[in-house]
Amino acid sequence: MKKRIGSYPRVRIEGGGRAVVSQAGGVLLVETARKTGLDQAISAALAPWRKARAVHDPGKILLDVALAVAFGGDCLADVGMLRSEPAVFGPVASDPTVSRLIDALASGGPKALAAIRTARAHVREHVWNLAGQAAPDAGGQVIVDIDGVLVLAHSEKQDAAATWKKTFGHHPLMAFVDHGRGGSGEPAAALLRPGNAGSNTAADHITTAQLALAQLPKKYRRGRQTLIRTDSGGGTHEFVAWLAKPGRWLSYSVGMTITDAIHAAVLRIPATAWTVAVEPGGEIRDGAWVAELDGDCLKGWPAGMRLIVRKERPHPGAQLRFTDADGMRLTCFATNTKDMPIGALELRHRQRARAEDRIRAARATGLRNLPLHDAAQNQIWLEIVQIALDLLAWMPMLALTGPARLWEPRRLRLRLFSTAAQLVTTGRRRILRLARHWPWTHLITDALARLDTLPNPG
Numbered sequence: 001m002k003k004r005i006g007s008y009p010r011v012r013i014e015g016g017g018r019a020v021v022s023q024a025g026g027v028l029l030v031e032t033a034r035k036t037g038l039d040q041a042i043s044a045a046l047a048p049w050r051k052a053r054a055v056h057d058p059g060k061i062l063l064d065v066a067l068a069v070a071f072g073g074d075c076l077a078d079v080g081m082l083r084s085e086p087a088v089f090g091p092v093a094s095d096p097t098v099s100r101l102i103d104a105l106a107s108g109g110p111k112a113l114a115a116i117r118t119a120r121a122h123v124r125e126h127v128w129n130l131a132g133q134a135a136p137d138a139g140g141q142v143i144v145d146i147d148g149v150l151v152l153a154h155s156e157k158q159d160a161a162a163t164w165k166k167t168f169g170h171h172p173l174m175a176f177v178d179h180g181r182g183g184s185g186e187p188a189a190a191l192l193r194p195g196n197a198g199s200n201t202a203a204d205h206i207t208t209a210q211l212a213l214a215q216l217p218k219k220y221r222r223g224r225q226t227l228i229r230t231d232s233g234g235g236t237h238e239f240v241a242w243l244a245k246p247g248r249w250l251s252y253s254v255g256m257t258i259t260d261a262i263h264a265a266v267l268r269i270p271a272t273a274w275t276v277a278v279e280p281g282g283e284i285r286d287g288a289w290v291a292e293l294d295g296d297c298l299k300g301w302p303a304g305m306r307l308i309v310r311k312e313r314p315h316p317g318a319q320l321r322f323t324d325a326d327g328m329r330l331t332c333f334a335t336n337t338k339d340m341p342i343g344a345l346e347l348r349h350r351q352r353a354r355a356e357d358r359i360r361a362a363r364a365t366g367l368r369n370l371p372l373h374d375a376a377q378n379q380i381w382l383e384i385v386q387i388a389l390d391l392l393a394w395m396p397m398l399a400l401t402g403p404a405r406l407w408e409p410r411r412l413r414l415r416l417f418s419t420a421a422q423l424v425t426t427g428r429r430r431i432l433r434l435a436r437h438w439p440w441t442h443l444i445t446d447a448l449a450r451l452d453t454l455p456n457p458g
Contacts (some may be wrong), residue, residue: 186452
């Protein structure tokens with residue numbers, strides 16, 4: 001009987017390997033940046049910040065940091081993982097050079113932010129055109145979800161403060177373009193705010209909505225084809241009036257706080273006025289009903305607003321709130337959409353929960369913490385995080401199909417980006433040979449083949 005030496009094969013380790021590339025699957029994001037023209041757009045936007053006789057292009061530096069964040073990095077120094085693979089990622093700036101660029105862009109203030117955001121908006125429109133039926137506007141409508149995110153701070157950083165959850169940090173307000181059930185989503189805006197910023201501050205919601213609309217193709221920056229969704233933090237008179245302002249005419253679906261007047265109106269709704277809630281497939285949602293309110297509840301709000309309330313049996317163990325009634329959990333939202341039944345409107349508003357998936361992906365992509373001290377520096381970091389999330393959304397939209405189209409960043413990193421490869425030089429060509437036994441090699445090669453069919457940016 002042989003003596004066991006453990007559950008895993010024993011291998012010897014040596015450090016002299018050559019022509020081996022780690023994170024070889026990262027070429028998917030590199031090709032996405034190249035085919036979409038993101039690299040050229042960022043370089044052109046940051047040209048004013050390039051010093052005379054500078055070796056490294058500021059746009060390439062910023063995009064390198066965004067790639068590192070997309071691969072799982074959470075600080076500027078993680079760009080070193082790209083620096084170790086020059087054959088794949090090209091020359092990468094040193095840590096001091098990266099830090100100096102972030103300081104310069106932070107000093108540039110609104111001008112630097114506007115340059116980055118304008119470049120992203122230009123590329124986004126091009127990407128949606130390339131995506132065709134996979135684009136988020138393929139159905140003729142764009143949905144933008146706005147939600148707040150709590151980012152903890154473990155040291156004294158500028159604008160870090162106590163949050164409403166009794167933690168300490170910042171409270172950014174973010175906007176995401178929803179890709180629907182068949183996709184994920186992409187960031188459209190990120191407004192850095194102190195930790196004690198309110199959840200229902202109308203001015204911040206308006207600013208975030210303006211930034212998000214500026215990221216959309218021009219035809220979606222006003223009009224009913226663009227839907228703004230928020231939780232009850234957006235249910236303020238000022239924000240709803242801004243959305244419904246004549247000349248802007250945006251569609252909206254915003255959560256509303258259950259006030260005493262709304263609670264009393266719900267109690268007066270006759271049983272025959274309630275309609276069963278529905279699920280995405282059209283089937284009935286068990287134990288949930290919806291109804292529309294009118295009368296005094298709409299006084300003082302913009303004309304054309306509809307107020308829809310849902311009652312639902314609470315989940316086992318859930319504790320009822322003061323605003324609930326007759327053992328039912330009550331929720332309410334407002335919308336100005338008139339050509340849909342209230343069941344479909346309630347389902348559409350409930351699908352705002354996909355924004356929580358986008359926030360989870362953002363936390364896994366550089367938003368777990370804000371690594372810098374000054375607020376202006378951390379606002380630049382938020383722009384870097386958004387570029388990383390853009391790449392993580394555009395690559396699947398343009399190159400992946402089937403279930404892989406819905407993979408979140410952690411799964412993309414584990415199965416695709418972390419793939420190792422052998423670098424082979426033959427003639428004047430360099431070839432990455434992925435491991436034949438890796439279960440997802442075919443996904444990578446097929447995705448690269450799809451990207452290769454896209455036209456090169458002109």
